[in-house]
Amino acid sequence: MDSEHRRLVVVAGLPEVLPLRTEESGQRHFIVAALDGVLIDVITVVPPSEECAAPYTDA
Structure with missing residues (x-):
């Protein structure tokens, strides 16, 4: 994810x-604007925090 962020923001210069x-x-992400103004949300799934996951798991 960090390398993709670097590629799109630092190298390619997308806003x-x-x-x-x-x-x-449970998401690690960033949003850039393509040259035509379309917003691109680049997402990878990561484990959610314990607090956030607690209502959906067995204690």
Whole structure:
């Protein structure tokens, strides 16, 4: 994910709309704007935080 962020933002120079971040809900992602203005959300799944997953798992 970090290398893709570097490739699109640093190397290709696409405008970063949302910086690279890890969400508690289980996504690591960033958003860039393509040259035609289309927004691209690049996402990878990561384990959610324990607090976020707790309502959906057996204790």
